[in-house]
Every structure is written in C-alpha cells, then in structure tokens.
Amino acid sequence: MDPTLRVGDRVLVNKLVYRFGDGPRRGDVVVFDGTDSFSEEADPDANPVVAALREAGAATGLARPAETDYVKRVIGVGGDRVRCCDRRGRIEVNGRPVDEEYLHSGNAPSAVPFDIRVPEGRLWVMGDYRSRSSDSRDHLGEPGGGTVPVERVIGRADWIGWPPSRIESVPSGAGSGHD
Template sequence: MDTEAQHTERDRSSGPADGPEEGSRSTHVRDRQAGPVSWGRTVFLGMLCTVALLLFSAFVLQPFLIPSGSMQPTLRVGDRVLVNKLAYRFGSEPRRGDVVVFDGTGSFLQEEPEENAVGALLRGAVASLGLTEPAGSDFVKRVVGVGGDRVVCCDQRGRLRVNGAAVDETYLHPGDRPSDVAFDIVVPDDRLWMMGDHRSNSRDSRDHLGQPGGGMVPVERVIGRVDWLGWPLGRLGSLEGTDAFTGIRPPDAHHG
C-alpha cells in the first residue's frame, strides 16, 4: 500500500512539471513561425499601399514639388502642390487664370531631356509622390490666353490686354510689370499662352516666340490643374483663384 501511494504521488507531481515545459516549447515554436509570416505580410501590405498611391497619383491627384520662383508669390520654391488630374478629363478645358502643370516638350523644350531609362523611371516614381523635383520637361505656369485669344502687351498704361480688354493682374510679384518683352499674338485653337506670375524671373511663352510652336502649349500636354497647397502646413488649403479675366469677351468677339 505504501509503495502504491508513493507511485501515485510521483505521478501526480510529475504531471504538472511536464505540462508547462511542453507548453512553453510549443509557444516558442509558434513565435518563431509567426515572425517571418508577419514580416512578409508587412512587406506585402507596404508594396500594395505604394502601388495604390502611385496609381492614385498617376490618374487622380499628384503631388508636385515647386522647383523655382517663377510663380511667386502664388507658389514658392519648395511648396508641395496637389495637381488635379481629373480637372480636364471630362470635356472641360483650361481657362484663363488657371494655374496648371504641363509637359513642355515641343513648346518650351524642342526635345525631351536625355536620361537613363531606369533612372528616369525611378525619378518619375519618386517625383510622382512629390518627394523630388519633377521631370525637366514639366512646368507650372498660369494660363493667360486660350485658343483664339489675342494677347497683347503692353498698352499705353503698361497693362496686358486679352481680346481688347485690360487685365488687372493682382497676382503678379510685387514690383513686376506684366512684361518687359512686347508681344502681340493670337493663340491657335487647342493651344495655350502660358506666363509665370513672377514675370521678371519666369521663362515662359514669351521666351519661345521665335521657335517652332511659338511658345504655345498644346492643351493635350496639360497634366492637370493646381487646386491645393499641401505643404508647408502653414499654407495648407485650396489655391486662391483670380477674377482678373472675368468679363473677357470670347475670341470671336474681339476687335483688332
């Protein structure tokens, strides 16, 4: 009887001792297995989010880093703006006063900048997130004339005139005149006349008058309209519009 009791006590005491040890081992095994799975899932989700963000940037809303002061004071160097790529996708066209981003190949640039294909792809991906300067062929300017408009500078009072009407350009950089270069042009159909707000520090349509295309930007080359400021936080919000072109008569109604 005593022997049986001793065996019984040993069995009871050894059971719990073995239990936690086995449980601890199985827990460690599960932890080791869960680590790689969690890491792989994190990488996959990160890649998925990046692809989704790039697609959103390519077709809907693209951050754009302002690389120069040609649009001051409206846009400053280092600003991150949000370009609405749907603004002109459903029959709408750029209007006078819109601030737009466009591909200047064939108008501001006669040839595309040479760049390594892989480097261009990587740069384009990073630029599409607003993390670096845009491609050398991308520009941001204000639409001053649309197809059929006659744009003249300057009248006797030093003002820009569109279709015979003087334009009060309150958005110009303080101290700048509408233009130091005289011009009198008619914008062809489906083309745009572009100018920066900092006229004394902007290379725009005026600088390409004698070149093929005459500095006129094809509407199809417009990437989108600048609708919002995303950075710095102190300037966060929608881009203020202008009523400078309100009341401009249609192109076919102007007088020489």
C-alpha cells in the first residue's frame, strides 16, 4: 500500500463505519479477512482461551492480526465493471478512467489486463504499490474471481497511529475519480 501505508505503520481501523451506514465505497482503504478469497482456510486455535486472547490482542494492537487480514484499496463495488486498461494505460470503472494519484511513483495501474463485472455483495481491491501488491488481480482464476465478499470487511483504515512521525488520516481515493 506504499506510499499510503508503509511497512511498520499501525492503522486505526473503524470497525463501525460499515455496520451503521453504507458499505465500502470506491477509494476506501479497507481491512478484510481474505479467508477463502485470498487465503486458505486458517486453522482455528484448539484452545478457546488462547483464541480469545489472540483476538483481543489483535483488536487492541498488542498482538499481530491474523495472517489472513489484508489492507487494500476498493476499486470496484458490486455491479461495477472494472477494466484494465484504456488507451492511456488507466484503470476504468464503468467506462470512466480513474485518476489514481495515490499510486506508488513510477508504477503502472496494472501490468495484468483484466475486464471484470464485480458481483453484488463483493469488492474488487488493489494495492497502491501495484508492482508489489498481491490483490484481486492475482486471484482472477479462483472461486470469486478475485473479488472479496463485503461481509469479510473488518473495517475502514482511517488513521495511521504509529509511528508518531506518521500520525495522519489515511487518504481515500474519493477525490480521484471514484464517485
């Protein structure tokens, strides 16, 4: 997700934003459980006490989150047609080019051509450092076609909380062609 997020950044995730309002929108940076869409089924802890402690630690930032949690930017929502690329090399959503000013400098929007209709209740997600991101493009041939179920979204990454020199809000792509 560089340059938006860097290795070592700790993000504050708003877990309520999608529970009491609209679902994820194009341009949102979301945290989601990639089980069954990006990851194999995780082995649950046999001991329920250990599982509860691990989950509490991850929720408070005292422990690492599950290896199946991902942070990516929403490019397409249910019903959208997402395509790469137009004649100028830009991603298109519903036939309109997306101005992706958040991309890592020097990165093309995608080296992998694709044309997908996002199923209802699912999301097409991509990282901001496209040449190094494992995202929806890498899972096109798998069940779900690279899309992530909305119910697997944990929340929206709203703030970088650590390190202190990086404390700031996480910019969405709302002003960059994602209506």
